[in-house]
Amino acid sequence: MTNLKYVGQPAQRVDALDKVMGKTKYVGDMSLPGMLFARSLRSELPHARIAKLDVSPALKVPGVVAVVTCDDFVNHGNFGFPVSDMYMLAYQKVRHVGEAIASVAAETPEAALAGVKAIICELEPLPAIFEMEKALDPDAPQIGPDRKDGMHPNFLSHSPVYKGNPVEKFKECDVVIENKYETVMQEHAYLETEGGLAIPTPEGGVVVYLSCQSPFIPRNDLCKTLGLPADRVRVIVPPVGGSFGGKDDLNYQTAGQVAALALKAKRPVRMTFSREESIIAGYKRGAMHMNIKLGADQDGTLRACKFNSIYDSGAYSSQSPFTGWRASIHAMGAYRYDDCSVDIDTVYTNTSYAGAYRGFGNTEVCSGIEQAIDEMADALQMDPIDFRLKNCLKVGDVTPHGQLLNESVGLTDCLLAVRKMSDWDRKRKEFAQQPASAEKRRGIGVSALFHGTSLGAEGLDEATATIEIHADNQVTLTSGLTDYGTGARTVYTLIAAEILGIDPERIHVHNPDTNTAKDSGPTVASRTTILAGNSVRVAAQNLIQNLDLAAADLLQCDAFQIHRVGEQYIGPSEEPVSWDAVVKHAREMGLVLSAFGRWSAPEIHWDEEKGTGTPYFAYHFGAQVAEVEVDTKTGHTDVINIWAVHDIGKVIFPQGAYGQLYGGISHGLGYGLYEDLDYQEGYAQAHNFDTYLIPTSMDMPEIQGDFVEATFSAGPFGAKNIAEPAMVPTAPAILNAIANANGRRIRQLPANLERVMLGKELTKKGSPFSCKVALKIT
Amino acid sequence: MQINFTLNHKPVSIDAPTDITLLTLLRDHFKLTGSKEACEVGECGACSVLLNGEVVNSCLVAAPSVMGCDVVTIEGIHAEDGGPNDLQQDFITKGAVQCGFCIPGMVIAGEALLSIKSDPSRLEIREALAGNLCRCTGYMQIVDAIETTAKERAGKQNPQKREN
């Protein structure tokens, strides 16, 4: 792996040029002759029975062409995985504010809205639940689907990890601490809102351009709910303006709505969400309440952990059983324990709904456990980094899940690096000597993390890529995994260029398209570089075999005698020949100039009852240090510096990796300090960027990042992953820094002005009114 | 109402409704989709354009009010050959682009800053971008790009200084 020409070398994003010129067409920028505009009627109640739904008045509104409801779908449009509890449009009930009930297509957006307002929809309110702790009460109103196993219908999943008996072990520990931690829902806040464009085909099918992550899922959902065979439904992912986990389930509904409308109207139909719709109707990172108990010996050895938690999935399952599972695996942090237990229950409520969001359960638990680890270090009067170094996972360790880590564990190096970069030891001493009277106080805090690569034992883990050389010698690539802003296309390009030995400019990565790419599972879980990257590597290696054959024939030698320098093929005696000449010769020889590459992840297993196994085939590790200045008289926290060192395996596309790191940290900073939808009785009190605050350029500090490359032997060139884990440790590092600054431990996110100042939240009484108005904005 | 103004360095005249914003005028009537619609309340800056050389949120500007004004959108920013100008090239080179949705607004905000300040500090660049939200990048590489362009432009104006 020496002398890599493209992988790990400076490179530029392959899709940046059109973006800086303003030429990139996102769904909302697409327009077709005869195109209609769609809008959905959305629930103004958190839980209600649909007593009456009459769409006929909408059809009388000038400009309205078609209206669809759940009756326009097979089986009322039921879909969803792992629990089939969602509908393309609400069926019989609505379970959260903003849930779509009917969709209207019209000549103009204004007419579509007029159509929505004309629909007669009588909602009969049902008792609702907004507190996750009450979801499983015997008399709690039913939110989840009927179930036959005798379990409470509002119970979704239980995710355990067990090793030994922590309750007994605590009795032997010198120090035991126990605290509660809470997180709130977080909005993805991608700049491009949700949207889709459906075009009916002459064959009676439909093509949908959908801003999403995983096009095969909506393709299959559309086939099922529209009753169409696979060849009649095609989903293409155009450039996506950010997703972070957020453009799946909700936008599958969008796909269903525009597809059904397009088929009915026999015209193209586009729907794009207003920001308010995006925030009110879209799913979120779920809220989690945790109780964490840790036991350790006076010498600083962690012994036992007991982690109990409830995770609020809101009105629908979406990915929550998987989120709860990932949360359970990561709940104890990247540390060794003699005994432990983790129990996470996932439940239904009527507060919006929770789905995938960067970090996927790990972000939530990390904010708890990494504070608890700091609190234990405090109790032991140990330096937080020393304490982590003493207990963190290393090569050769067995994790609490029972997994032997035999390679690629760079956490110690990450911790040592951030300690040095941040001048940790000096600052810890200096800040400890701040006078008690100082109103503005500095603090510095650390957080470590580990993050299982890819889906883990959540599901089948493989990906497929295709590669083809065309008549003009351009090389095209397809992958079933998408690039929604992450830089994956560039990663694929660099890997293919490295293997093929050609200039990356020759390579073009197609838009993900269910008609040309191969289903490779969902584009989630930071699995793209390792899964799709490996499949591109395999495809390129398969293709090169035919090129080597042609080169050997052209150079009249054996293939093993050839070596390549750049795009030159050099044999033992002849003059070098160019890659183009080899391709031409291969074509003349009748060799196939396309190839297919599949890569399956190493086998792993998880016992869901016993809570043991090998949850993931590899882990990302990392550590971040935050330095803050806390104004103890206003509660304002200024994040002055962040240092971040992550072990992502071999870095394939450095500039992209840094971009992911910095961006992830911005999500974590917002999560830690102010992002809050402030749900009251199911109604979000923030509906746009004036009230849902995400970090601006002024709020983000200059970040110093670096990578530890503890390569993973099965990764492409040794690569692991970066996207999600970049954000995971940021919030707890900031919270630990706040505690270091003013001694105040904020165990409820976000650490906003009031919490930092008073140690508690002050709640303004909200109302459903603004939410209802926001759903009908022109 | 007939609106006459200069759009991307060319005089234009268009009959448009009086109740629309400049953003709608640009996107729906001129089919210039580089300016993005992302909040429509002036908080995100994705719709930023230059109005008489100053950055404004086109979602908050009354379309007819640009009568006689000079409007430059991202489509009007490019090198003479139609390719990327130096700032746009630096956005590419420095890795400032991820999903790209905020980028037209960022380029506009960057140009607005560089038109009034040739040697901005990183903090001044951050202040100039404070009205442009980005959820992907954490802003680091965007600041890098604008800082680089500022230095390059300063270097071109003072070739001797550059050699030092």
Place this chain on the structure above:
Amino acid sequence: MAKFDYVIAKTMEDAVHLLNDADIRSIPLAGGTDIYVALRVNPLWFDRLVDIRRIPEMSVISQADDQVSLGAAVTFAHAIQNPILQKTAPFLVEACKTIGGPAVRNCGTFGGNVSNAAACADSLPALVCLEAVAHLRSSKGQRQLKVQDLVTGPHKTQIAHGELLTHFTFKTPPSHAKSCFIKIGRRKAQSISRLSIAVIGSVDQAGVVDYIRICPGAAIATPMLFPEVQALLLGKRPDKEIIASAADQLVAEMIVSTGRRWSTEYKEITLKAIAERALNKIFLEDGQHAN
């Protein structure tokens, strides 16, 4: 069919005439930064926008003797760059810098900020401290009102329908006065004021306070001066204790005015802190000279 019409007023007379058209509900349009946001969620409350930005004198900042005149269509970006305001009212300039981002400051105007009258409007506290007078013009004539009296509640003013807010005037503060504006927001930029304070004051040659105006923002329903608090400082030699007691008094008066609300527990501590900081800044530290 457009939902509303648009017309450019070329002169003040023109604007007043258009705004008083009996047949068509007209409102003035300046920066648009509040109107277009409000249009998203509110039912249409007008039939025509009268664009007043092209009336030259409405965008003028001028000084004649001890009177400063500030056009209602002056933008915050313009104000920040303006030498007259930088010299006579640096705390107003500081307040303008905290409003929105550059794009909003390029459009948003003083007239808009005051007439929209949000409780958190950032130009209000300094204007109230300056005892700025709003000049209104209508078909019936002209009238003047102090900004403090003009604003009667959150999003409520005494501006009558058809009346045009043309400009503000204020008397230049004493040449030895110093001023300060402090704002607390949830973010470091583009942030709505959680709480703010504007103070301006001076001491005479003997070191005794001879001039003081204090106005908090986002603290009570309408921005106002606090004469009793000011009286505590006036005629005294400022020190930490006097400043602390003035801050306590300010907090007490805020609570009298608002009653104990959900946010009082936070604001009572914070208002005291920023009041102390602002007063320390102008009297005990190196505050910005006004004038």
